[in-house]
Amino acid sequence: MKTDLHDTAGGVPRTESVITSPVIAAITAHAAMTVAGVVRLEPGLLGLATSLAHAARQRITGLDPTPTGGVRVVTDDTHTAPSIRLEIDLATSCHDQTAAVARDVQRAVTRAVTVATGLTPTAVTVSVLDISLKGGGR
Template structure:
C-alpha cells in the first residue's frame, strides 16, 4: 500500500507546508483499475490469471465477501510499488486471433498506464503485457 498526496501542488500554505490530505492506494485497487482498462482494449478477449494470481485473488475475494463486499476483479494483474508514488503493472491477457499481437499489447500498455495514473495519481513506470493465449475463433471487439 502506498500513500498518494491528492492536492494540486502538494502543500497547503496555511498548514505550514503539510499536504491537505492523503489517501492510501492498495495494490488490489491498482490491479482492479488495470484489469478494467485491459479488458476494454479491442482485441483483448479476457484477462487471465496465472496460478499464483488465482490463489491470491481467491483469498482476497473471500475476505471481502465475509465483510459483505463485492470484490472488483483483479485476477491477471500484478502490481509492484517502486516508490511511494510510482508503480509497475504486469497484465496477462488472452487476445483474438484476428488482431496483431504486438498492436494489442501496445494498446493494453497505453490503456493501463493511462487508467492507473488517472484513477490513482500514481506514475506508471512500466506495463508488462503477457499474451497467455490466442483465441482464433473469437471475433474482434
C-alpha cells in the same frame, strides 16, 4: 502507497491519500478488458490463488469481487515519490494483431491508472499467454 500533498506556504500536510495495490489492480484489469482484441486476463497459478482469496474476502464483507487475476502491481515506496510497475498476463483474439493489442493495453492502462489515482506507472508490461481461436475479443 501514500501520497502527501503539502501546503506550499507552511509545509503542513493538507491531504493524505492511501491507494492500495488491489485498487490499482482493479483499475488495471478493467482498463485492459476494455481494449479490443483482449479475450480474457490469464491469472496463472499464483494469481488464481490470490484472486480467489481476494474474492472470498470481498464476499465475506458483502462486496462484489473485482476480477484482478492476471494483474500484478509492484510498488516502490523507497524514493521520494512512490512509483508503480504493472504486469498484465492476458489472452488475445486470433482476429487481432497481438502486438497492437498489447500496445493498446499499455496505453489504456497507463491512462486509466493515471486519471484514477494521479500516479503514472513507470512501466506496464503485457505478456500474451494465449491467442484464442474462438471469440472476437471486445
